[in-house]
Amino acid sequence: MAQQEDLLKKIIAHAKEYGFVFPSSDIYDGLSAVYDYGPNGVELKKNIRNYWWKAMVQMHENIVGLDAAIFMHPTVWKASGHVDAFSDPLIDNKDSKKRYRADVLVEDxxxxxxxxxxxEVTKARKRFGDSFDEQQFLETNPRVVANRRKMEEIKNRLYPAMDRSDMAGIKQLIEDLGIADPVSGSKNWTDVRQFNLMFSTQMGSTADGASEIYLRPETAQGIFVNYLNVQKTSRMKIPFGIAQTGKAFRNEIVARQFIFRMREFEQMEMQFFVRPGTEMEWYKLWKEKRMKWHISTGIPAEKFRFHDHDKLAHYANAAADIEFEFPMGFKELEGIHSRTNFDLSAHEKYSGRKLRYFDSEIDESYVPYVIETSIGLDRMFLAILSNAYTEEELEGGTQRV
Structure with missing residues (x-):
């Protein structure tokens, strides 16, 4: 853990020294979890964005681009579920005064x-060589079986408690597992509380006449509310996709680890609209395509892995992350989700507008299902920077980065 933290600190220092990333408002001692990209950083960021856009839009005849506004009608966020459910369960340690996401403590x-x-698997593979049967080992080794059973028991307590918003149950799980504060080692925790992550502001000429609106917490909804406009004007036939890059904003209470988790960040998303019943086929295809894209950047394949979700979001019937081995371990880099028809159906309900597609091949009208690929541009920037960071030992004991 200490080595990982030291490496991240070196990358942060290197990023600032060589004009990649600066703390925002640096002459005022910075602003927590907000960063500016310097001369080299802005060029690298642009190259990543362009590489993604070329692969996603220009190399696909059935995917088009969009640039939706940051400000949107407030009912958009009511329909999407963000107003009522876009929150994190947070817990404070009374001794260290540090704040954490309660679910992340358990997931760690x-x-x-x-x-x-x-x-255990690695040791057994070395011991038995070519004759090693990993599946049999996972099912029969006593230590492995016990650990897998323990993981299942924890998941069976954590995720139902999350679904029920049972904050007391999550705290009890943390206490039962004896989870300590990573900083102080203390187990003196507060109660778990929910915090909404959306930034709100006022739109209007006077305070009394202003209406409350939000800075978008994701770019996806801009695509969904423009689905019909894009489909009709571009004469798109299902299956087709709409891609977008742009800023999103989340009031992350626990924002740390440099540009990995920020309050203002940039997303690169594509929503792919498909016929209901075919979504799992497209979901698997896009998982494969996105992993190939990441490997095509020149980063070694062993630095990436899939993580299939045990707990699904309310809108999804399948979800997986592409994780990258950052200096702080394997963390989410990109999400691939089968969002069903939740978003378009919700916007149909709240707007009163029909968002259906008439499929002439089957002579049927339906609300399309959606496969989403969503990658954090800032996280991709950190992945490339982390992979490229190398320290060389020179003659005379000196070191070069």
């Missing part, structure tokens, strides 16, 4: 158990 605990299992 699960990751440690998983690491123990992987270590």
């Amino acid at each position: 605990y699960l990751a440690k158990i998983e690491a123990k299992i992987n270590k």
Whole structure:
């Protein structure tokens, strides 16, 4: 852990020294979890964005681009579920005064158990060589079986509690597992509380006459509310996609790890509209295509892995992350989700407008299902910077980065 933190600190220092990333408002001692891109950083960021756009839009005849506004009608966020449900369960340690996402504390605990299992598998593979049967080992080794059972028991408590917004249940799980504050080692926790992550502001000429609107917490909804405009004007036939890059804003209470988690960040998203019943086929295809894109950047394949979700968002029937081995371990880089027809159906309900597609091949009208690919541009920037960061030992004991 200490080595990982030291490496991240070196990357942060290098990024500032060589004009990649600066703390925002640096002469005023910065602003927490907000960063500016310097001369070299802005060029690298542009190259990543252009590489994604070329692969996603210019190389596909059935995917077109969009640039939706940051400000949107407030009912958009009511329909999408963000007003009522876009929140994180947070917990404070009374001794260190540090604040954490309660679910992430438990998931980090699960990751440690998983690491123990992987270590056992690696040792057994070396011992048995070509005759090693990994599946049989996972099902019969006593330590592995016990750890897998423990993971399942934890998940069966965590995710139902999350679904029920059972904050007391999540705290009890943290206490039962003996999870300590990573900073102080203290187990003196506050109660778990929910915090909404959306930034709100006022639109209007006077305070009394102003209406409350939000800075968008994701770019996806701009695509969904423009689905009909794009489909009709571009004469798109299903299956087709709409891609967009742009800023999003989240009031991350626990924002840390440099540009990995920020309050203002940039997303590169594509929503792919498909016929209901075919979504799982397209979901698998886009998982493969997105992994190939990441490897095409020149980063070694072993730096990436898939993580299939155990707990699905309310709108999804399948979801997976492409994780990258950052200096702080494997973390989410891109999400691929089968969003069903939740978003378009919700916007139909709240707007009163029909968002259906008439499929002449089957002579049927329906609300399309959606496959989403969503990648954080800032996280991709950090992945490339982390992979490129190398320290060389020179003659005389000196070191060069």
